[in-house]
Amino acid sequence: MTDIAGLATRRAALTMLDAVLRRGDALDQVEARACRHLELPEDKAMARAIAAETLRHMVDLDALIDARTRQPLADDAKARTVLRMMLAQALVLKTPAHAVVATGLELLSGGPRRLAHGVFGALMRGDPALPEKPTLPETVAQRWRDHWGDAMVEAASIGLAKAPPIDITLRDPETAAHPGGTELIPGHIRLSESGPVPAMPGYAEGAWWVQNISAALPARLLGNGAGRSVYDLCAAPGGKTMQLAVKGWQVTALDLSEKRNRRLSENLERTGLAANIITMDALRWQPEAQADAVLLDAPCTATGIFRRHPDVLHRISERDIADRAQLQAKMLEQAAAWLKPGGHLLYAVCSLEPEEGEAQIGQFLDAHSDFLINAVTPDELPDGLSPTDEGYVRILPHHLAELGGMDGFFIARMQREN
Template sequence: MTRRPNNNRRPAATDGSQPADKPGFAARKVAADILGNVVHKKRPLDGELDTQSGHSGFRALAGNDRSLVRAIVGAGLRHRGEIAEILTRLLDRDIPEKTGRVLDILHVAIAQMLFLDVPDRAAVSLAVDHAGLDRRARPYKGLVNGVLRRLGRERSDLTEDLDAELLNTPDWLWTSWQEAYGEDLARKISTAHQKEAALDLSVKENPADWARRLDGVPVGVGTVRLFKKGAVEALEGFDDGAWWVQDVAAALPAHLLGNVAGLKVADLCAAPGGKTAQLAAAGATVTAIDISKGRLKRLSENMQRLGLSVETVASDLRSYEPAVPFDAVLLDAPCSATGTIRRHPDVPWIKKPYDIEKLSEIQAELLDRVIAWVKPGGLIVYCTCSLEAAEGETQVSAFLARQTGKIEVVEINADEIGGLTECITAEGYLRCMPCYEAGETPETTGMDGFFAARFRRS
């Protein structure tokens, strides 16, 4: 009788060890799992990388391997379109469905070979091992080996004519940006998304001094930009609550309320609390409202570290009613977050045009509600971390048309936002782009995509 091969047997490595025991194997396997979960199951990357509740394999890794996973997945998402095009050129036909992690294994390996400082030999070897240990991917182990080795040999020919900006942006997003801003700016936005964002800190006071102490540079208004990566908790001033992490663009909307000292201000959709901290540090009596109790708990923990006192309310804004009107309202509305792709490279691959439509409806409903929550003559700032006109300029135009005579636009001046003239539109709105300069040197180029408009209740 012929013995049937045992396809479940784990292949042994040539050095006598098991492939799963090789240094770096666990990190690559987790990276492929997480990449697949993000792209195919639409799970947010932050959730997968959460050290308390995220991917179990990621939580089990040592610190250096976690950093490697972040780097691999980040590169794989930022350059996903390029990698997909390269695979199209390398494969005679599409890989069938239900083949395990074959495509994810290939994407992880190519991300290392082309965009990270990883030797081809290591990336190829570990990818082949991974395919061999995945029951459904095992029949494609030879294909994985052949495809990656060919890429190593023909790298220049396969990559020299790639249109990275176009390929790395999903068609629906590219169309949206091109229609709103033109092709030149759309390309600059996409180019900015291929680079990891610097670390920005909002400081309570004396940004120039903190820039010196932390080896950074002042940008925007009260923001310090750092270029060296490391544990945030280990930086000087963290334990003392001298600063908090917040992108330079995200810090601008709170400044549009002017001098808030002694005023009662509502921060709506407040978590994780960067704008809440700004308002409280400026002397406002802040009510921070958010629909998520869990996110509000984290906000409260942040305020405790910063030594700031705020009131928190867990509520859906569509059913909330304040007891008395506020002096000012900051509405950081739920949005698609397409302005944060530099920091969240999963956004293009987990969001769809349908999300923009639904979120735009919510934004319109909230804008109409909050008019009554501010005293006559009080200011309302509406903002979104989105690049989509439907969540910015178009949303505001419709709002003004619906509320004629009840609200008026208060135009934004460059002096209010640290002289960032490029970020002010002809209508007097704030429109930050990922490719805009945040400071005076090329190194300080880059910020989150943000929109804000300021109104006064008549």
């Protein structure tokens, strides 16, 4: 194999992109395998950055490529993917052109190297630039426009331009040492500056953990536990579990992934909190007793976290949305059976698709006359965010835009009748 500095990193990035665009795999799922031959953390980080920025700007990168090719390259052609990577490095990551060419062309060994070299060279001579607001894939933009309107699509495009800010949840808001920032809601801070998380004040001591404000709201809406029992489903890596434990709940945290549960256990140890961790599929698990509350952070398409996971913009289809909605319905059925009369069922998804949110809960309530919405009130939410007329929480990209926006989420709090 040719020994070119940085080539292995670019091969890893290409492997990730191929898995996302050809097979529909999530970037997080394929990253470790694609980077297994890279020894240095900075090389792994660069591979991830190349893949992520290519996906973030892919529509606009394709427009540049198409403007310089006589015959359109197929969407899944290797030459197109490599050219996307080369342009993302040059225009977004500011990699020197000579390094981009040396590593990019080698990825096409035995393929259309002259074509890629010619297109890249012609583009760079023209001093190209990407738009400040990345263009969303048209199918995604139209779907969201139909659901939420033009303003939401505009906000999503603005939000896609860069990775979201870092939020943290404080273990003890009264005494916690933390890096400082803007308080979004008591006990939750948006950092003004960020760096390596483990090196920040208070992290090693367990004073706080990273958790986007949207993801922090579901557990907050269950209030104080006072020793009562709660099942936290799909719990890892543990942000909600730790929130519940701090509030005095007796937590049983269930997750299918043994690897993710190890992270949950490490987080509990670091923060000095306790929970009963179970590694099992929620659809197969049977608890010994009903709980006072169930928090179902359901598996979903994750389209609401497109800023940090731009792969969802290119791999999630209508079929994926329908499949996730079907799984969520099954999990809601399970969760409902595990709840004591008078108890609360908190349902949440980091999705911008109504099929996984409003429609899902509407169908559940139609089929379960013993469950009612316990409406969320404005004083339970950050300033600038209001519950819907139905008492749900629907978070869209433009919420808290002046502070950096929020991840897309849907939350419903329901109570089982006595």
